[in-house]
Each structure stands twice: as structure tokens, then as C-alpha cells.
Amino acid sequence: MRWLAVILVLVLAACTTKMDKAGRTESTVDPKYLLKSEVDRIADTNRAEVVTGLLLIADKLYKRNPKEWKKSGAVSREAAVERLRQRQFRSWPEFSGLREGAVASLAFTEVYAGDRVMALMFGLLGMVDAAFEHKDEFYILDSLNEMKLYNSARNMDIAIWKLGHDRNAAGELFLLSNELDPANRNLSYEREFGRVMGLLDFMAKVVADRNGRTFSRLSQSVASAIFLPVSFLK
Known part of the structure; x- marks a missing residue:
């Protein structure tokens, strides 16, 4: 009844x-x-906003690091962003089958000579895809895992820290992002990452409430942290 x-x-x-x-x-x-519950409609909107935010960050990174999209063979910055939007896994043999955190980490590795923006954002988008069970829309019988969403949010925090701190042997940042010069201050990357983190944290809380569960908030230093797993969580 x-x-x-x-x-x-x-x-x-x-x-x-x-x-x-x-x-x-x-x-x-x-x-x-x-066929959709209220939570399903929230998930639809949340996922779309998260992906849009990450693609915006990718575009901004390419603007500050134009040499990166040229490494990938793209004809333009817009074409490079579109590759990320489509994200067909087999399109990037240079990643040797790596995904998520393993790919994102390449962007901050000295030996990697490829498109660092592509590696970082492909990895982050892969985490989000996994957190949303590789679905674009959600229906009543679909389920999500709050820890996958939570870990994805923490990985955004790790990414913004690495962008501002990880450097090569010459002492140069691997990728330029936020500008801290008082004369030309620009924290738009950090703000957009913060918005994405907030969306993922909100969705994690909604899912946990629906599932009747709680989850522990991890306490860790982003300075020494590695990207947290997403796909392998059950």
C-alpha cells in the first residue's frame, strides 16, 4: 500500500x-x-554542474598553459576541452590504460612529457564519472555511494593544492593556475574547485541520508595526500 x-x-x-x-x-x-525521485533529479543537476565546472577549469588551465593543448595534438584549446568532454578512454594511449588518480598524478610527475592539463582533468573527470556510476541520468532504482562522492570532493582539494605547490626540478610549477600577485590577484581556479567540492559534498550527504548511513570525514593533510580511490569502493 x-x-x-x-x-x-x-x-x-x-x-x-x-x-x-x-x-x-x-x-x-x-x-x-x-521514474525519477527527488534525489534522482538532484543527482542529475548535481552531476551536470560538477562536470561543467571541471570543464571550465580545464579551459582556464589551457588559457594559462597554452603549450599543453598543443602537446596533445589538438587543433585548438576548444578542441582539447571537447576531447575531455567526450572522454573516450581509448582515445589516449599515452595514459597506458591508467585512470582517475593514477592519470591525474601524471600532471605533477617530472618524467611525464604529455599534456598535463589533459592528464589532470581526465583523471578528475574519471573520478566524477565513477562517483556517479558512469550515468548521465538517474532513476528510482539507481543507487549511488556516498563515499565515492566524498572521496571525489577530497580529490578536488588535493588537485588545487598540487596546482599551487608541486614543482619540477627547476623550481617551476608544473601548471600555472591561481595568480597570487597583489597587483593581479586571481583565485578563480580555487573558487571553481571549491564550488565543485561543495556540490560533491552536498550530494554525498543527500545520498548518505537516503541510504540511512553516515560516513566518517577523513582528516588528512593535502600536502602529503595522494588521490583517494573512487572506482574501487563498494
């Missing part, structure tokens, strides 16, 4: 009223609406 009541509420909520050609009103139901 409880499920019957839930379905009835969803049907009523999904009904919309419109005018037919004769000027009469009629109700219609969007079938997709019936």
Missing part, C-alpha cells in the same frame, strides 16, 4: 495541464518524471 501511495503522488506531481485546439484543458504526464 505504501508503494501505491508513492506512485499516486508521483503521478499527480507529474500531471500538467494544457489547452487543446478546441480550447479545452487536458492533463498529460511526462513518463520520465514518474
Whole structure:
């Protein structure tokens, strides 16, 4: 009986009223609406915002580090960002099958000579894809893991720390991002990463509440941290 009541509420909520050609009103139901809970719709929006935020960061990084997209063979900065948007895993043999944290870490490795923006952002996007179970839309029977979302958020924190601190043997940052010069201060990268982290943390809390679980917030120093696992969590 409880499920019957839930379905009835969803049907009523999904009904919309419109005018037919004769000027009469009629109700219609969007079938997709019936298959989505409130949490599903939140997840749809959250995922889209997170991915959009990461692609914006990628574009900004390419603007400050134009030599990187040229390394990948892209014809333009926009084309390089589009490659990330599509993110077909087999498109980058230079990653040797690595994903997520293992790929992102290449961006801060002395021996890596490829596109560092591509490596970092491909890794971060892969973490987000895994946290959202590689789905673009969510329905009533779909489930998410709050720890995957939480770990993805922490990895954004680690990424912004590495961007500002990891350097090569010559003492140069591997990738330019925030500008701390008082005359030309720019913290837009950190702000956008912060927004992405907030979205992921919010989604983790929503999922934990729905699952009737709590999770421990890890206490660690980003200065010594490595990217946390996402795909391998159950």
C-alpha cells in the first residue's frame, strides 16, 4: 500500500495541464518524471554542474598553459576541452590504460612529457564519472555511494593544492593556475574547485541520508595526500 501511495503522488506531481485546439484543458504526464525521485533529479543537476565546472577549469588551465593543448595534438584549446568532454578512454594511449588518480598524478610527475592539463582533468573527470556510476541520468532504482562522492570532493582539494605547490626540478610549477600577485590577484581556479567540492559534498550527504548511513570525514593533510580511490569502493 505504501508503494501505491508513492506512485499516486508521483503521478499527480507529474500531471500538467494544457489547452487543446478546441480550447479545452487536458492533463498529460511526462513518463520520465514518474521514474525519477527527488534525489534522482538532484543527482542529475548535481552531476551536470560538477562536470561543467571541471570543464571550465580545464579551459582556464589551457588559457594559462597554452603549450599543453598543443602537446596533445589538438587543433585548438576548444578542441582539447571537447576531447575531455567526450572522454573516450581509448582515445589516449599515452595514459597506458591508467585512470582517475593514477592519470591525474601524471600532471605533477617530472618524467611525464604529455599534456598535463589533459592528464589532470581526465583523471578528475574519471573520478566524477565513477562517483556517479558512469550515468548521465538517474532513476528510482539507481543507487549511488556516498563515499565515492566524498572521496571525489577530497580529490578536488588535493588537485588545487598540487596546482599551487608541486614543482619540477627547476623550481617551476608544473601548471600555472591561481595568480597570487597583489597587483593581479586571481583565485578563480580555487573558487571553481571549491564550488565543485561543495556540490560533491552536498550530494554525498543527500545520498548518505537516503541510504540511512553516515560516513566518517577523513582528516588528512593535502600536502602529503595522494588521490583517494573512487572506482574501487563498494
